[in-house]
Amino acid sequence: MSVLFGKRSKKRKSSERSQEPASDPQPVNVDQTEGNYVKHTTFASLKLPQPLIASLKTLKINKPSRIQSLSIPPILLGSHLFGLASTGSGKTLAFALPILTTLSNDPYGVYCVVLSPTRELSKQINEQISIVGSPYNIRSELIVGGGDMVRQSVGVGRKPHFIVGTPGRVRDILGQGDVRLKGCRYLVLDEADRLLSDRLNSGFGEDVMEIRRRCGEGRRCQVLAFSATGGPKVMGMVEALVGGERVVRIGGDVEEKGGVSEGEESEEEGVGEQKKKTNKKVDEDGEDKPTKKAKATAKKQAAIPAGLKQQYIFMPHALRDAYLVTCLQKMVWNGGVKADGEEEEGSGWTLKEESDDEGSGLAKSAVVFVGTCERAAHMEGTLRELGIDCVALHSLLSQDRRDAALGKFKSQRVRILIATDIASRGLDIPSVALVLNSELPRKASDYIHRVGRTARAGRRGTAVSLVGEEDISLVHACEALSGRSMQKNEDIKDKDVLKLLGSVAKASRLTKVRLDEVGFDKLVKKKEQRKEKDRKIRDKLIKRMSKDKKMKRKKKEEGEKEGKGKG
Structure with a gap:
């Protein structure tokens, strides 16, 4: 059996192929x-x-x-x-x-x-x-x-x-x-x-x-x-x-019931209570009764793992980067800085002095999701200027660089991955305990895939989304699809964010200058031109296929009419 699919010994005869059942198996x-x-x-x-x-x-x-x-x-x-x-x-x-x-x-x-x-x-x-x-x-x-x-x-x-x-x-x-x-x-x-x-x-x-x-x-x-x-x-x-x-x-909650594997139960405090609030209501006699809303969202609850804690941070749009850096400082082990202290000298400021790596519950690694390739490159440069070791993953990188970045993150040589939605689907990295949404995606389904990078296979994890005034409708859409509400994060304080404003702004300016020097904007422009060209080709292909279908349908109808006439 061990060499069953080794080298092909001989070709099958046509007679052997013809012996295959012609009818489809009964589903x-x-x-x-x-x-x-x-x-x-x-x-x-x-x-x-x-x-x-x-x-x-x-x-x-x-x-x-x-x-x-x-x-x-x-x-x-x-x-x-x-x-x-x-x-x-x-x-x-x-x-x-x-x-x-x-x-x-x-x-x-x-x-x-x-x-x-x-x-x-x-x-x-x-x-x-x-x-x-x-x-x-x-x-x-x-x-x-x-x-x-x-x-x-x-x-x-x-x-x-x-x-x-x-x-x-x-x-x-x-x-x-x-x-x-x-x-x-x-x-x-x-x-x-x-x-x-x-x-x-x-x-x-x-x-x-x-x-x-x-x-x-x-x-x-x-x-x-x-x-x-x-x-x-x-x-x-x-x-x-x-x-x-x-x-x-x-589908639905039959096979996974929120993502906890067979035989495993989520011990996370509050998750069970959240399910009870979602699925039942209490009448005047104190009895639990299922609500219509609970029935409608029963299948949606299976979209995200039960061990996932969803949180949001409401903040001004102009301070988004400062809030993101503060989250990494407070929620990632050692603030994302290498444990051996070999962080790079950037803008003159690092997180090492203020990082509380002795505390419990800090994430060993985190994925930060952003909306565009430009944003991913900019955040990677900004964090590096601040002494935070990270890698970026986006479509403007060559395949070798994408593989290298993902390899470093999977092996935990780097604790923070800045990524666009190309990393939101399917990637299985068990060490990820934290997902940060720098911006919420335009589609609620993409949010489900993003936060699914943590709390996999019965594990626990946290997803934190930075939310501005313009994102309220997106929050409601994500909550409706997941069937669970986001909770307000109480750990990130405004006073901590204000301390970092100057350093983050300086690092951001330096990064912008460096990206301009290497011609990153030209890469973005070429990508947009390529996408526009591909879109035009697809439109032509779709029109041609639609025309071919109409022609085939017309010929079929004409053939049927001729058949009826002869009959």
């Missing part, structure tokens, strides 16, 4: 109610092979999470699936394990294509599949932008079992080479809401549709879509992707 019915939920407490009860179970044990994964327990049976039965579960609940293994299980029956050619919206998430998925599938010697090829296209084309030409990547680059590679996906059994969409909903903004939708068309020509290809957010609109897009076939929906 399994999955009831959403807790009473009918089939509880699997072990991977063995899910009928996974022993080599996979042994591989999971070496990773200290001893029992399935609820999303895994609910998703694996219908996938093994051949159903299309849309899985909705909180961040950090184990969605990658929910699709990887059943695919690896069935791979042993047909280990030839490209067996599965996995798509995700970001390079970093694709790389993480590729690593996890390779590690878990190591007993089978599987071959998985990472196909993302920023990499060598020649090397990637050669890798795909070797027909790996898995192709993992971003939609645009995967489509480009498939279009250039002779690789065909006739034998592809699975198409996986991780972060499906982003891949399918943002077709006008990102262009992912058209790329996904083209890849779907290539997958499984001549045989059935299962579509497995997963996300932490998404509603009927995304479900409808998944159904359209499978041509009207039935899609099993796994």
